[in-house]
Amino acid sequence: MTVAAISWSAANARRMERQFLLNPAKPGQAGPGEVVDAMLAAHAQVMSAAELSVGLRMDGATRLDVRDALWGEEPSLVKTYGPRGTIHFLPVSELPMWTGALSAVPGGPSPFKAGDRLTPSQTDEIVGAIGEALDGACLTIDELSDEVVARTGPWAGDLVLPAFQGMWPRWRSVMHVAGHRGVLCFAPNRGRKVTYTRPSAAGSEEPPLSAEVAAGRLVRRFLYAYGPATSPEFAKWAAAPARWAGEVFASLASAGEIEAVEMEGVPSSWVVAGDTEFPAEPVRGVRLLPYFDAYVIASHPRERLFPGRAYERALAGGQAGNFPVLLVDGIVAGVWHQRRSGRRITVTVEPLGSLNAGQERELEGQAERVGEVLEGWAELVVGPVAVGAHA
Known part of the structure; x- marks a missing residue:
């Protein structure tokens, strides 16, 4: 039986509150690990954007705090392959869930030619070789490639995968699988070269949860x-087959772990069982969010988060995250872009409507905060953003 209808504005306010977007975490309240845990994961394909996603949710934090959480003596974050097979920050404390759940998500059809694909046994062999090579080591991609080929055979090094400016060896097609199985993550750069290690060297040695337990916990x-x-919204976020996601939801519903609610006339929405309290007041205020922020990627329905002109201006073919966005009262109301020159960071914001005096002052404060997180000095420019969607 469904509970009383929940408005989208109430749901949106709760999402922002739980993600430290209404009130950034105070010192001692939550560190980078807890903040990323609240976000569920932080997209990290663009490192500066990931640092902003986390830093803007913490009062007074800078990118150095985020980097210390990744590479410091007691790391609370791991940079690895997360949902959708893309690079994310994940909290160390939840790696057993992530490795168990990501490994449980059924894969889609291979994009590679039949003769270039790996068999399941070859995939297992390569993932095992990656884990052995990275045990207690930090290796560049070339060093890791040599180790993998030495442990498996020349077939793993065949240059068959189309890359940006050439061809990659066959084994690299399953790097994300190694990340999902918990045997590969990113380590600090060696100069300009990216390096990799095992998550155990980054601070987590707990084994993965079972697939069923982990998938249920992730949902x-x-x-x-x-x-x-x-369940289709979860499937989209996780890049999981809709049928598999539906089965996980059905199992949790049968066990009484989630319950159906009605939001904006859609009766097939779900919440954690008993988690039905929502803020009475709608969101107020101005926020700047960077590329690929978790909030805009995971929040639905898109038509409510990106209303009117925002749906055309701030989405790339319906895909969220490709533009940094301006939020006004909890909805996307513009786009922005940053350009750095030394310590000066020019923040150009293109509102899609007029801002009142109070919102203009908040926007100035948000731009200043962007500069603080990135350890620079922000200069706010209000006007058209000429830069297109992130490729």
Whole structure:
């Protein structure tokens, strides 16, 4: 039986509150690990954007705090392959869930030619070789390639994968699988070269949770952070087959771990069982969010988060995250771009509507905060953003 209808504005306010977007975490309240845990994961394809995503959610934090959480003596974050096979920050404390759940998500059809694909046994062999090579080591991609080929055979090094300006060896097609199985993560750069290590060397030695337990926990965590949500919305976020996601939701519903609610006339939305309290007041205020911020990627329905002109201006073919966005009262109301020259950071913001005096002052404060997180001096420019979507 569904509970009373929940408005989108109430759901949106709860999402922002739980993600430290209404009130950034105070010192001692939550560190980078806890903040990323609240986000569920932080997209890190663009390092500066990931540092902003986390830093803007913490009062007074800078990118150095985020880097210390990644590479310091007691790391609380790991940079590895996360949902959708893309690079994310994940909290060390939840790696057993992530490795168990990501390994449980069924893969889609291979994009590679039949003769270039790896068999399941070859995939296992390569993942095992990666884990052995990275045990207690930090290796560049070339060093790791030599180790993998030496442990498997020349077939793993065949240059068959189309890359940016050439061809990559066959084994690299399953690097994300190694990340999902918990045997590979990023280590500090060696000069300009990216290096890799095992997550155990980054601070986590707990084994993965079982697939069933981990998948159920990930769904409950998703619903806590972004609910009410449907199983297709979760499937889209996780790049998982819709049927598999539906089966996980059905199992959790049967066990009484999640419950159905009605949001904006959609009765097939779900929340964690008993988690039905929502803020009475709508969101107020101005926020700047960077490329690929978790909030805009995971929040649905898109039509409510990106209303009117925002749906055309701030989405790339319906895909969220490709533009840094301006939020006004909890919805996307513009786009922005930053350009750095030394310590000066020019923040150009293109509102899609007029801002009142109070919102203009908040925008100035947000631009200043962007500069602080990135350890620079922000200069705010209000005007058209000429830069297109992130490729």
